[in-house]
Amino acid sequence: MTDFESSETWPTDEVLGEPIEEDVDHPNEARVGWGVDRRKFLALAGGLGTAGVLSATLGPRLWEGFFSSPSKAPAPLKLALSPKPAVSQASSSAKKPLILVTLYGGNDGLNTVIPYQTSIYESNRGTLAIDPSKVLPLGDGYGLHPSMPGFKKLWDAKQLAVIQGVGFANPNYSHFESMDIWQSGVPGEPVSSGWLGRWLDATNSSPLKAVSIGPTMPTLLTGVRVQGAAIPPGKLVLPGDSTEQLLFATLSQINSGEPQLLSEAAAASSNLIQLSHQMGPTLSRTATSDPLHLKDANPNSLAANGGAALAIANGGGGQSTPNVLATQLSIVANLILAGAVPQVYSVELGGFDTHVNQLTTQERLLGELDAAVTAFVEAMANTPQGNDAVVMIYTEFGRRVSANSSAGTDHGWANNVLITGPTVKGGFYGEPSDLARLQEGNLVFTTDFRTVYATLFDKVLGVDPKPFLQGSFNSFSMV
């Protein structure tokens, strides 16, 4: 029996109750100027659901028809890269979860993994240089930002890999083009498929194999034929009675020869039915639990109403600010621990475009990152489903080495990539960019970013990286 619920929610006259963060208490901070900041709509989405819940059930046989109906796949999109399908999974061993944490806006890597013992760092950064006595030392002259004590613990436990000097040739100062390069995995001419989207294509995967948490789907999970699914936070309750749900599935069928956007709209609805069928019960069951344990409160408070799995944690950020990354990672943790279908998860944190007053903004954001990611790794450790989980943390570019006159930094080039997980082999990888040999005032990359992807394809997803990346790249050994 399918655990199917329907929400007959009559709109009420209640006023929008969720406070919207205004940050008036941090008037000098550079706020979320750039970057996808989901906090607002997560708060809104979480705060407004009110539901009188009716149950309706549909026999499994009824559903079989929907899922086995032919031609569900959207028409092929015209994209530049089209790897041959059906790359076989190299090993049949238990799947290793892969979690991508995208930091939007361009996190300043130089103040994240800090070369705090070099005078060039100090002289270039001036007042933005982190006090060496507060840096959390990693050895080799590097240390973590003081708001990352959790990452320091991961480092000490040899579970944090720092890949230095990561970037690509002909770096780009645009947030959007740089992020497109990172997410497509193709430097140079932009392509519209993502590096993991092409993996979905090649493995003939279900859209549920690679998912994002929230309303929209990033490019990295967009394939030529298969698009990853976006998981709506909170309980997954479809509207309407069983008739409405059945007919919704009917109109989600793709008609041959119809325009591409119409097919894609139908495919999104069809994927929703599939999501609800395969993961709805899990999402509904876990909507009230927080494996990250970032808040001491009664876990039931997480589900005060509708989609409130969101109001989960306040992991080291502002006073009453829900840590939006912790919320997403909490949902991911629930799904992994429940043995859900997805293997790849995409989560994100925005606001890193620190042209002004960088110190306060970055401190807050790295604190949120630290709390959420370290709690996540802890929740995964020693569990059969999560012990092999690998988390990759990246951003679109590093920032200019020299501070500007607004106590901030402008767009730059190379950066670190952080990889962590219970079974990751910690340490430094790659070569740090040479602070004495800057170009246009920027760090020059030493490691092609596709080396990181090659490692993940090879060691986490168990496929030959070559068909997905233009060129051959040796894997690192941290996984």
Next chain:
Amino acid sequence: MDTRSALALLYRRAGFGASSSELSQASALGFSATLAELLGGLQQADPAADAIEVPTMLQPPFYEPKSLNTPAAIAQLNQTLSQERIALTDWWLGRMVASNNPLKEKLTFFLHCHFPTAISKVRFPAYMYRQNQIFRTLGSGDFANLTTAVSTDPAMLIWLDAGTDRMPDPNENFARELMERFTMGIGTYTEFDVRAAAFAFTGWHLNNATGQFAIAPKLHSNTPQTFLGHQGITTGQEVINIVTRTSACAQFVVCSVWSRFAYPVKPSDPLVVELASTYSNDRNLTNLLRTVFEHPNFLSATTATGLIKQPVEYVVGALRALKIPAARIPAIRPPIMNALASLGQVLFDPPSVGGWPQNEYWLSTSAALARWRFAHQLALIGDVSLVADSPPASRVEAAGELLSVTSWSPSTAAALKKASVNPHTLVTLALVSPEYVSN
């Protein structure tokens, strides 16, 4: 394309869709006269929208810094701003729903997407309102004037840190995004131009006490810069004058307009190049819109199936179709805000200076659920009498009339036909059909 379909398309793109009676009236007028009326509306008042009361908002100076010294005072201010923001969103949605002059609100929405500025950083709804009024009052005129007005307005000064540009190392945020996102597009300028422009914008700031733009002479660099080949540039106004008169800007603006009103194109598309040369004569957005809507490629299958409704267009279009009066928006705010938030398009709060993407971006699994939830609720409270009062055999057709959809695909028609015993279910399904989700 038959006249009725052409007019339905025009109303979806130049407005938020047409009712069945509007379409009948427009059919009597014909395409040219209807277009002239829509364009003429850009220069006219909109009494129905103007009847929506502008909310009361704190004005600058918003607070005495010294008075904000307790958590309670901060919480109080945050609560006030948060309530203002809700009221301001109601106001704009209300205008879009009430408008008899829909192109004006549509153009305002387009400009919000072209110059994306987010309240999450600007903080003060009064400033977002001011910017919104600039879009509404200057948006139909000269793009260069509009760019100057937007750039010297508090919302943009705060949003892109222009107010903090100072010597000796000015931050590049506004200088870069002005060229990359608002006027020229990437690849049409160099990093030297970004630096030169950043110097020209030094000293630009917002006077927090008065809420007025000002230039601080002490922070301003008078060193002449060479910018895009022009020598001796020292002021931000010169930079704006130069960028808005480049051919790159003409292509960028045409591309932006065509991509949002017809179908997505690249700046290098021959069609864009063709329209850009006309646009360059006067840089007038009303004339550009006329050129777009009169272009033979506008009334084509490519246009008709070339766009997905942005969430705001989806929600406003549905509210209008189901005759929800603007005055009722505050009372049914939860499902409306829930839909916009869970679709990822909250008014006044774009995710970045890149604004909101198009088409596929709105076709996620999550979005499918958000639209369905909204449609289900709206069909319960909206006016579906056009469908309900029709005999069951003609209800599918009536749903098309209600939503201004001129034809259903076989699978949609099959689903709607089976739902025709229940008008509520039928309208819900019609609202989530691929045909209605597309624009």
